[in-house]
Amino acid sequence: MLLSTQLMKFFLCTGWGDSTRSIGEDIIKILHGICQGNGAAHAAWLTLSSILVRVYKSLGFGSKMESPITRVVLHIMGVLYMDELTSSF
Secondary structure (H helix, E strand, O other): OHHHHHOOEEEEEEOOEEEEEEEEOOOOOOOOOOOOOOOOHHHHHHHHHHHHHHHHHHOOOOEEEEOOOOOOEEEEOOOOOOOOOHHHO
16 A cells, blocks of 8 residues: 555646646655545554654653652653644645
8 A cells, every 4th residue: 555655646726626737656755645535544653653652751751740649650751632724744
């Protein structure tokens, strides 16, 4: 799936019509991404982001907080958010 999306031709489609020129289909200039609307984009983002969080945590990033009432310690690395717009990146 990744190889086919990296090497496909992309055309711009607008309200004024479709472009005649395209980008992509060049092995030297591979395009990166999963493509907008791809059903596997969410799983790919989850895989990538979980690796990134582990790397940042191993480098010492994050915070540690203790509740003053319950004395529960929270180790927080960060919050990740994905919506339909970021699935194409």
